[in-house]
Amino acid sequence: xxxxxxxxxxxxxxxxxxxxxxxxxxxxxxxxxxxxxxxxxxxxxxxxxxxxxxxxxxxxxxxxxxxxxxxxxxxxxxxxxxxxxxxxxxxxxxxxxxxxxxxxxxxxxxxxxxxxxxxxxxxxxxxxxxxxxxxxxxxxxxxx
Numbered sequence: 780x781x782x783x784x785x786x787x788x789x790x791x792x793x794x795x796x797x798x799x800x801x802x803x804x805x806x807x808x809x810x811x812x813x814x815x816x817x818x819x820x821x822x823x824x825x826x827x828x829x830x831x832x833x834x835x836x837x838x839x840x841x842x843x844x845x846x847x848x849x850x851x852x853x854x855x856x857x858x859x860x861x862x863x864x865x866x867x868x869x870x871x872x873x874x875x876x877x878x879x880x881x882x883x884x885x886x887x888x889x890x891x892x893x894x895x896x897x898x899x900x901x902x903x904x905x906x907x908x909x910x911x912x913x914x915x916x917x918x919x920x921x922x923x
């Protein structure tokens with residue numbers, strides 16, 4: 780009997796809620812409106828690279844800021860980047876970004892780590908130790 784009353788009460792609540800929000804007001808709810816897809820913003824930045832070592836990271840260099848585990852022998856293949864903290868206002872950990880104007884480094888990468896707070900408008904490619912050092916200017920980041 781208690782279950783029956785609960786089911787009737789819930790049914791009445793949801794029907795009344797639906798009626799109030801959709802039928803009597805004759806308005807289209809936000810969920811029913813077509814979503815406007817904002818074109819992704821292109822951000823011009825400087826790109827450098829880093830190795831997963833204590834000297835370039837913290838005391839746990841094989842764990843990224845978002846908790847991903849780095850394979851040090853295949854770090855370059857993981858296609859992860861570390862972004863400056865100001866860029867974390869536009870992106871979040873796990874976001875996929877398209878990188879262009881970076882030569883053979885162009886492609887889709889995942890934001891997995893954060894740079895030291897002293898850096899601005901910059902990101903680092905995670906690279907396997909032994910990769911030759913480089914710095915790229917006017918690299919374009921676009922959220923995918």
